[in-house]
Amino acid sequence: MTAPKTRRPSLDELVDAARSRPGMSADQRSRMLSSILVAVSPGTPSSGSGSGGAAPQQAPRPGSSLPRGAGALGASSAGRALIALASFAMGGGVVATYYGLRPAETRIVIVHDRAPATPTVRARQPDVAPPLRTDRPERAEGQGEGPGGEFGTRPPLPEWGEGRGEARASGEFRVSPSPRPAGDGEVATRPSASDGREFAPRPMDARPERQGEGPMLARDRSDDLQAERALIERARAALSRDRPAHALDALTQHERRFPRGQMREEREALRIHALRASGQEAAATERARTFRRDHPESLMLPAITAGTGERARRTTPAPGQPWWLPSETSAVDGGNR
């Protein structure tokens, strides 16, 4: 299309146009903020401090200045299913709402007021007054991280702040008008790594009411599948955007919650790709071997084994093509290498 010849715009006009680029909507902001807070939530090792132990060593994309916590949410702490949102009200109050990954796991509403001594608590249900009772809708599910709960284990609540001992013991959290930390007004220092990992599984007796409810279990099953799918989907999306660390995150979460979940084949396949994408060739090969043993008939096998022994390579799927199918991006060119 031939555009009409127009006058020469001035640099100022261009700059003005650039500055008046439409910003993000409030909704977009909230979503982004929440996913940021998830990524950096307490289970995530802060930069530099090694998470130590089980978390797979991640390699962000080469040259990246970002220390990425691979498996961070999942591996280093149990509080991984935390989604946090904080909304800052200019008046000085903060409302932070935390959601677990699963539906029916709305977590926390915090209202922290600077001025009054007692924090206000505003629940979304107006009749709930502080201190809020722990009466969340519970599922019947296994405790602990071990293999066993096919329906996964509830991510234990992270306990932010003081009074955690008491809260843990009683199985409920209270509004504690705890004084602000000493450095009021300053940016608080990051809690130590151990802080971030102090998540204790909730005591069983904190939620006895739902044990052994049949219909509930059925609902849980479909819920769980949804949650599984969401995690796998997240991993896949992360991988296709070349964020293998995030993918590993989601996969580790999946493994913790659904050690024997229905999508574990997908999980393992994705993990191999993610490991490879993050340069952990050895781990990927190892996993691929296990995968072949466990799922000899898997459709995903060709794509996985094709890459074995290959140098680290990104898995960017061809548009419109499922990455896991044997394709020119994986099987063919991997084989010719």
Place this chain on the structure above:
Amino acid sequence: MTTRAIDLQSPDVTGTDPERTPVDVASTRELPRLESFTALFHEHVDAVRRTLVHLGVWDRDADDETQRVFETVWRKLDELDPRRGTPRAWILGIACNVARDWRKWTRTQRVRAIHLVEDPTALDMRRSGRDASEERLDHQRSLRLLAKLLAELPEEQRTVVVMCRIEGLTARDVAAVLDISANTVSSRLRLALEKLEAALDRTDGDGS
């Protein structure tokens, strides 16, 4: 005093549950940090995204990269030192690094093929398709032209133009975050602006 709660559904959670109950309330040691961060986020997120785009990040990747920026901001929050420059300069400095990483990454990727078909401003155009008034078109045309002109600049000049000229940071702030001298910033800016003016003289005003 007003407080507001934004009810936010994680994109990962499918379906809503009317039974949602706020269950746990705790005051937290992390709150001051959370507050600072949230305030920074809301104040600078648009500038960060804009800067990333002006530094060459495609629109489709800009959200992801913006998120990267703020993840870094969170992790480095303790390093924010008001004496060394404004928070905006500091954050945009991080954005520069992220944009540089992104460019490096795309250069090594197969996705280069996508580059050929994807016009960096195409998404903007499509998004505004419905209210494509003349003014709107002008705006898009300007953005297009600017993107084209910026892409022709060497990276270090481009960075300086974006930070000083578009985002309005002072040479001193920019110098601090880029770790170069203020004089260098000024001279890069001058050179870059001369190039831009010259390039503008050559265009027909449409960026094509």
